Amino acid sequence: MLFFELALVFICSYFLAILASFFNVVIFRTAREESFVGGRSKCEHCGKQISWRDNLPIYSFIMLAGRCRSCHSQISRRHFISELLAFVSGWFFYFGLLHAQALQGLPIGQLIVYFLCFFVLAFIVWADLQYFLVPDFLVILLTIFTVILLFLTESAWQTALLAVIFSCAVFAMIYLVARKFLAKEALGLGDLKLMVPLSLLLSWPLILVNIFLAFILGGIFAMIALVTGRKKFGQALPFAPFLVLAALISLFYGKFLIDWYLGFLL
Ligand SMILES: [Zn+2]
Incomplete structure (x- = not known):
């Protein structure tokens, strides 16, 4: 056996x-803006x-x-x-x-879909690091997996949908404001699209932790890159790696971080 x-x-x-x-x-x-369906390597x-x-x-x-x-x-x-x-x-x-x-303790079906989500996320990070892009195909695939997870974990789809609307609104606002006032893209549209599956994965209120952490991590990294001279001011940084890293931290420690933060305030 x-x-x-x-x-x-x-x-x-x-x-x-x-x-x-x-x-x-x-x-x-x-x-390279080629079709990936058909055509031999x-x-x-x-x-x-x-x-x-x-x-x-x-x-x-x-x-x-x-x-x-x-x-x-x-x-x-x-x-x-x-x-x-x-x-x-x-x-x-x-x-x-x-x-x-x-x-x-967890059902095997859920574990497999979680694993596939992490697998696709790894390649999204890989794509952004190599070419500064988040392929639509991978985002769509990840969205399908996260929808399956919603069903398997019997999570409330209403709160997940709220998280999607909220995060996309935040990213669309940043995207539009940056384009109007800085005349460039502070965030790529790929990052905005990536927020759909990430929001479905984390739901509300963990998506707040995700966005907050991603900007903190990205900000710290950008500062280090500037100080050490590895990047010039205004030069592009791939943002998907920070979004994904923050999403993983939020998934595993988000509730703990929220409690800790609220305890800090009260
Ligand atoms: Zn050859």
């Missing part, structure tokens, strides 16, 4: 690597189409020793590493389920 269980975990983890490979294509082609150097057996996640990279079959130039390692991390994350999830006491 254990053999079959491990084989199943292996297959699911490899499926995550395939998903990672697909997400990389989505991110790369969104950045090509070598970045010689332009030769890559056959399916040279395009298997993780396996092909190792078999080809990281080089293109026809022109022998190096294949970007980033994709290989993200596929490998995706594969490893599947195993972490499995061993986490076996050993982490905190996880054992």
